[in-house]
Amino acid sequence: MVKSTVSVVNPMGLHARPAALLVKTASRFASRILLEKDGEEVDCKSMLSLLMLAAGAGSELLLRVEGADAEQASAAISELFASGFGECEPA
Numbered sequence: 001m002v003k004s005t006v007s008v009v010n011p012m013g014l015h016a017r018p019a020a021l022l023v024k025t026a027s028r029f030a031s032r033i034l035l036e037k038d039g040e041e042v043d044c045k046s047m048l049s050l051l052m053l054a055a056g057a058g059s060e061l062l063l064r065v066e067g068a069d070a071e072q073a074s075a076a077i078s079e080l081f082a083s084g085f086g087e088c089e090p091a
Contacts, residue, residue, distance in 0.1 A: 013056035018085035031067025
């Protein structure tokens with residue numbers, strides 16, 4: 001199992017477009033990929049569950065990945081969050 005913390009850095013938070021990117025990315029992996037916020041844990045392969053997290057800008061989420069490709073899945077999900085899902089202005 002791989003655990004890490006990811007931050008929502010895009011200004012609009014985890015709304016429909018970033019959630020769709022997250023589901024698409026997570027679905028490429030066999031691993032079970034979970035995000036936790038304030039004690040609520042959801043499956044990253046479920047669009048509705050991700051939206052129910054109501055993770056706004058600045059939210060800190062626990063990423064937990066279990067499975068054969070956990071390292072790769074964790075890296076891909078972490079990169080999505082770090083990039084702001086492509087919604088952040090370039091520096």
